[in-house]
Amino acid sequence: MSEHGDHRHRRGSSLAALRRLGPYIRPVRGRMIGSGLAVLGSMLCGLTIPLVIQQILDGPVASGDTASLPWLVLAVAALGATEATLFFVRRKLMIGPGTQVEARMRTDLYRHLHRLPVSFHDGWQSGQLLSRAVTDLSTLRRFIVFAAIFLVINSLILVIGLVVLFLLSPVLGLISLCCAAPLIVFCTIFESRYSALARRSQDQAGDLATTVEESVLGIRVLKAFGRGPKLAAMFARQARELRHTELRMVRVMAALWAAIIMLPELSIAGHLLFGTLAIANGTMTVGTLVAAVTVATYLRWPTDSIGWLLAETNRAATASQRYWEVRDAPVTITDPDRPRPLSTPVRGHLRFDNVHFRHPGSGAEVLRGITLDVRPGETVALVGPTGSGKTTLTALVPRLADVTGGRITIDGVDVRKLALSDLRSVVATAFEDAVLFSASVRENVAMGADGTTEADVRAALRIAKAEEFVEALPWGLATRIGEQGLSLSGGQRQRLALARAVVGRPAVLVLDDPLSALDVATEAEVEHALRSVLRDVTALVVAHRPSTVQLADRVALLDGGVITAIGTHSHLLANNKDYRTLLSTLDEDRDEVMA
């Protein structure tokens, strides 16, 4: 639907894009050169074979003296065997580097994506990232294994072939040279047309992947509204656009190919004409002409393939460009140069000091000067209307986003001055959307905390009132859940996410509406158990319900990006009209029912 986030049509030269592969190619340089030499060797063998054939035709065959014939035939056999063996060597040598570069680049991309801020992820279509990690990287692998080497070697062979032709006969060599010259013109024209199309097709493939991903992840909504056909129509439109681009590429490619394959043929025809005339004049032997024609024939493949190789190179350059667009995205949330150590023991004194926040690229501030002091062991509830910035505020504590003004401190240290891993081990979060991973229950719960024991996991599950249903799972704690495992109900997922947050007793707990999916009875039980946890830790709890608010020592009312009131629940209920509107509606309902 939208084109947001992908940096289309940022043109750079193909060569520059390929040069950026340097750091990955460098470690495998030796093998690439070795492989290139193998190609060269095999081609030289191939090129020498016709020369030996010439010797056979002009020597023993012409003279009838068969003494040297066995040796010459043996030479052809030996050269042929060497050529075949070098074929093998070339492939064997390149297997490792090609797949290694692909794997390393994917690992680095994945690592980079892990470190990019959430705002980056929100803005980039998932399919565009996926197509870079899969399709573009396999294009690069193919390039490194084949096209890169052959582009160099084939050009070299072409030059060597021309030299051989010159040595055989300067006239024939000149004819071939004249026929090879237009190659440069063709390739330049091709380059300029093809690379723009390659970029477009790869971007369109990414869009297509996005639609695919949404169609699968949003399948419930699509089914509920019967909108599968609508999305299918959109998919069909995108697929047609991609087809259109691909067909244009086919046409450009076909034109180049047809033009290129004419060149060696012209040269062979020229050889034939001038060679035969020369033979008629007695200035050339039949063997020389046969050899020249054979060499020229041999040069057909290196010449013809240049079109295809150039296309592959263009695709690879585009793939590299697309890859580096993501890798170049700045990791804005980083470890400080000299991280400050955590205070020991961590007391968990959380302070918001005139905190401002605006989304990147957006004018309006979501938070406009939040000052809030959460003392060690204190629980503060954040209450505010939908969209008032509560979730944003909670995301700032573990630095999923950075403040755009002011600062947040833990035990007096700015969170930006702590090492990220330290910060995130101190702060544990339970999100509104309970995200579970394809892993065992144990791993899902123990996730963030270091050195968690089985007992810790069980204690956390008890607090979240999840122990009972986990016990009932087929393999208990070892049951695989998440997308590749057992599916759980919304309430069960939320309780596991809560257990994950409280495991190992973090110093600062950030809970974003942690009980919204629970039924009333379970909610009451979880609250009861949570109280014992909250007694010792500093907690910020986003709440929509009076029941959740009651977990807190104090309540901060957030409205329009500022804290408009702060105090105990009963105090605010008695004295703040907005707060009453937000939290006491239920009283009216109760009256209704009682009446």
Added chain:
Amino acid sequence: MSTDWRGVAAEEVDEVDRRTGLMLQARSRRLLASLLRPHLARVALALALVVTENVASLAGPLMVAAAIDAGIPAALGGDTTVLLWCVGGYLAAALGSAGLRYLFLNVSGRLGQDVLIELRQRIFVHAQRLSLSFHESYTSGKVISRLTSDIDAIKDMLDESIEGMLSALLSVVGIGIMLMVLDLPMALLVLVGFLPLILVTRWFYRRSQHTYRGTSAAIAKIIVQFVETMNGIRAVQAFRRADRNESIMGELNEGFRDANQRAFGLVATFTMTVRMVGNLSLALVLAIGAARVIGGGMELGVLTAFTLYLRRFYDPLDDMAMFANAYSSASASLEKISGLLEESPEVNEPADPVALPARSGGGRAISFTGVSFRYGPDTPVVLPEFDLTVPAGQTVALVGATGAGKSTIAKLVARFYDPTTGAVALDGVDLRRIADADLRGAAVMVTQEAFLFAGSVADNIGLGRPDATRAEVEAAARAVGAAEFVEALPEGYDTDVRKRGGRLSAGQRQLVAFARAFLADPDVLVLDEATSSLDIPTERAVQAALESVLADRTALIIAHRLSTVLIADRVLVVEDGRIVEDGAPADLVDGRAGGRFATLHRTWLESLV
């Protein structure tokens, strides 16, 4: 039993027995054939072009031979016409083959793209038709990899190899014939060299089938892991999951790398053997040919042409090796795709649908008759047999603990699943007899997770009714109380919600999802925890909207908040899949029906301040 491998069952298995392997291959071939069948005319055209092109390019060496054997002697005698004819013929052949090549590339390129677009659409539409129960067990990443990496493998085969295969096959046949015409005994000698090639090709094909099954599975795992990480990036970062994820990805990457290396290794051996056989035959031909020319049994021009042809004869074999390789890779993908396509949706569209009675304006009656439900034959019963009738226009709330079966009842009404026994009917018409479009117009379900698609707020609301005008979209947003926040967004209704609605809070996403349902204007509305993330005033606004919206339609509401439940005409308390209390809220509060709701209500009252 080969039936055990229907559908996607064989995907997780590395090693399949011979019979199953053949069955899977036959299935992939059937799929490929069904894709190509509509384009048979174009396949024939492509073939004809390749034949003509090969004939044209084969004429080349003949012209060279003629130039040497006939042109030179004539030129020596001062007559260059023969020579000029030969050269002219050569050029004409070259020009012809270039033109034909251009045409062929266009025809085959279009053919490949048409096959791809058809395959893409087939998979996409089929995946959409498959039941939720299938998607819940198959994981999204796998469907995505069917439509991305597997399509890529097939595209590679179509792009680079079909023409290579066709022209290789034809030039091998064509050159074979030419060799036989030139000199039969020597041609037979060359053909003997073919026997080991056939054996090695068979060996290669078998081994590579297995290997590529591995690469295709390995890249699918990478995609699954990637998709999961990107969708849960907040939790990944906050819980320092990065290291663990990277080590998982490292292993998967390693697996893919190994599989690829095995595949490449096979290709290396294969191409080497092909080349080796070719070169050794050449040496043999030279030895015998030279001896025969010396002995006067063969003309020099024939031997020259023979050596020229022989090199051309083996060059396309490399292409054939590459095709065999691409085909193996593509057939592993075709195997998986054909498996997915073979899965039949458990929830099927009726063959001869029954029309729903005309809309009366007061909602539709829902009836459950002898309904029981379990997710699969081996899983426990979720809902034991029950009957339930909801008259048109009634608002029914389902109450009970998490996992009691409320959502399952709701999903049966939306026909996300079909009941294991019995029937769910709308106005007396079995849901299984209603056309999908009719059913989705009549009954709409809003689920807990308010999934938003990339696009604007208006796009997302408009999903409820694609033909709605902007005014109607805005009216829907106003009706559920979403207008205020939407209008405060930088571009109002045109604001991009960003990936999965990342720009909005959970409550806002729920409001958009709610507006979507409101716009759809169904006779029956099913709300499964649709307001759990709203703050109280917003929820109250939604409730107010609901009360007017629900006045003339049937509704099934699942909510943990009793405030929402209390707007219902009737409450059903569900426990362990059974309806244990049934009555008007006020009646149930009295405790006459068993007291569960009364207890719930009391707990809730105590939680209020």
